[in-house]
Amino acid sequence: MTPMLIPRPHRMITRPGHFTLDSKTAIRAGQGTELAVELLREQIAGTVGLPPKITRDGTIALSLDPRLIGMGEEGYSLTVSPQAIVLRAARNAGLLHGIQSLRQLMMTAAGRRIPCVDISDRPRFAWRGAMIDVARHFMPVSFLRRFVDLLALHKLNVLHLHLTDDQGWRMPVRRYPALTEIGAWRPESMIGPAGSTKFDGTPHGGAYTRRELLDLVRYASERGVTIVPEIEMPGHAMAALAAYPELGNFPDREVGVWTGWGVSEAIFGVQEATLDFCREVLSEVMEIFPSPWIHIGGDECPTVEWERSPVARQRIATEGLAGPSELRGWFLGQISRFLVRHGRQPVCWDDGDHSGSLPAEAMVMAWRDAEHGLAAAQRGHQVVMTPWRSTYLDYPQSAQGEPPGQPGGIVTLEDVYRQEVRPSTWDAELSSAAVGTQGQLWTEFAAVAEAVEYLAFPRLCALAENAWSGQWPDFAERLAQHESRLKELGVNYRPSLRYDRT
Structure with a gap:
């Protein structure tokens, strides 16, 4: 055979x-x-x-x-x-x-x-990755090591760890111990999509130790996988604000680690002390992760609190900004330049780049669509294509709605494979800015490792094929044989013959 x-x-x-x-x-x-x-x-x-x-x-x-x-x-x-x-x-x-x-x-x-x-x-693209959101639901290190092995098997070379969000902080920071003592735990979790009034009543949390992360970095490196850490800012920060309220826009207000899903209006303030906090956290991140890239989030940042904050209004005046909508770009620009000075390449989601405030060295992940990737490339940034319609693997794999999966969309095996990492409408110079692609595994609806695996495979096989060779001929036949390998490894995968939209 x-x-x-x-x-x-x-x-x-x-x-x-x-x-x-x-x-x-x-x-x-x-x-x-x-x-x-x-x-x-x-x-x-x-x-x-x-x-x-x-x-x-x-x-x-x-x-x-x-x-x-x-x-x-x-x-x-x-x-x-x-x-x-x-x-x-x-x-x-x-x-x-x-x-x-x-x-x-x-x-x-x-x-x-x-x-x-x-x-x-040889590979088609340099960046061939997968992201796991360990903030919404904590995943044990044993599973992350197993996932590294599965990435390496498919020649995927980046594991992007989403370590912080409104619902949990997983990154140990010596100077700020309350981040994991308080910020790593929430009393319960929402049942259903954002806006639901149902909660499970079950506490959830967890955090990694420095030793666990250092060992994971070494383990991944030995298999050709780079771990890229993500610390969200200035939005998606409620877990940090629960631990240190003074980092926010209303220092006297106490908030808890968020139990819901969606986008919270509670975000970091723009006072110098908060910027110092972010720099100090990232300094410890760089001690653990030797990755050339450090992800700083930057997505989904409502300006409601900045519109009401005297400190934010003063910052707008001092920096000569047009209004609260420009504060996010200013904030990310400050932190990005700090990382550049320390020899690292900052990475952010594409809506963090809308004002053009990032240094040219910053890399942008185009999660909304190819047009936002094009805009980032035109501003001189490297781009990783991560459009939700073809790389958000938390969405169901068919219209059958089988769990687990986020409601609101379908991402099939073929959707993942057919993604244009370098759209045919881009000229040669702009195309060269697209350095690869990555699958996203958000975990609001995937509370355990088995659920993450089911969402990931075999769609990550299709992403690996796209990123490495870009050849569809006989893929279905090869995947049928490859699934026997997944079975041998005990992977909780979804049989590919069941992929359809009906």
């Missing part, structure tokens, strides 16, 4: 024969390949029971070859013959992706027999 990989390699030729894995299989490790070798040993151990030894004449050879740089930072070459397996790449990232292709071949293999292939592969 022809091996069917997801995402489809750029070039793959199948050949007669197979390579047999057994307890005598050994690895020949080239200089600088130690990280990749350890991952491969772990994968092979899962097949034959023991990790293979490292020897000078091993039949599985890994090497870094600078001459392959023409395949890019993440490209690789994999040859499987009856006598040997040879994996080469210019960079470690390529080796790690090659190992995932080999992993899929091993999972396809009957009796440890890996089919002979010749693969030359």
Whole structure:
């Protein structure tokens, strides 16, 4: 049977024969390949029971070859013959992706027999991600590690963690312990969509420790996945305001961690002390997360409180702004420039960029539609395409309305695949600004890890295919075979044959 990989390699030729894995299989490790070798040993151990030894004449050879740089930072070459397996790449990232292709071949293999292939592969886009909202519903680290493994299997290289929101603060901050002591917990959660009057009466919360996050970052890095942290500001801040009311527009007002869904009018104030708080929090974020990118949210920020705040009115006058509507851009610009000074690239949602106040270095996630991505590209920003109609995986997967899923829309497998990451109407220069795409898993309606997996798969398989190869031919056939791998891994996935709008 022809091996069917997801995402489809750029070039793959199948050949007669197979390579047999057994307890005598050994690895020949080239200089600088130690990280990749350890991952491969772990994968092979899962097949034959023991990790293979490292020897000078091993039949599985890994090497870094600078001459392959023409395949890019993440490209690789994999040859499987009856006598040997040879994996080469210019960079470690390529080796790690090659190992995932080999992993899929091993999972396809009957009796440890890996089919002979010749693969030359590289990604279509640099940013291939998935976001998990751990603020609305806390997810254990054990699940995040498992999710990292699943991302790596599909050559998705970014895990975006939405760590804070109105409903919970999950990021430990030494200087502000109440953020997790108070802000991580809410007394109950809304049942149904925003505006509902029903609540479950069940407390919910949780927070990560520094050690847990540091270990998660290391674990992900060893698999070629970068963890991008998100700290929401200036809106979506009720959990922080519950812990430190003085950060808001009305310091004497006490608010609780929000129990509802939707968009709250309670937002950060624009006083210098609040900006200092944000900088101090992000300083600790940068201690834990070495990611080049730090996400600062910026979306859905009502100005009702700023319109009533004397401090906000003074800030508008001092900065020469036209009115409260320009405060969000000013706020995000201040924080973005702080991150740039510290060698990081700020990231925000597209509605945080509407005033053009962000530095050119900022990256924009276009969640509303391609037109907002185009506007960001025209202002000189890199863009990650995240349109809700094709990447918001919290929406149901069919009109059958099966749980879990946010009401109000349907995002099918084909919707995810057919997304134009670089719309055909964009010229070449603007198209180059679109660096990739990402699937979003908001968790208002996905309270447990099993629900997140069900929403994610196999739609993340389609997103991976789009972002890596962009080839639809035989995808359905390959996915049918790939689902046996998901089943083998115990993934709570939705069978793809059930995708429809009726």
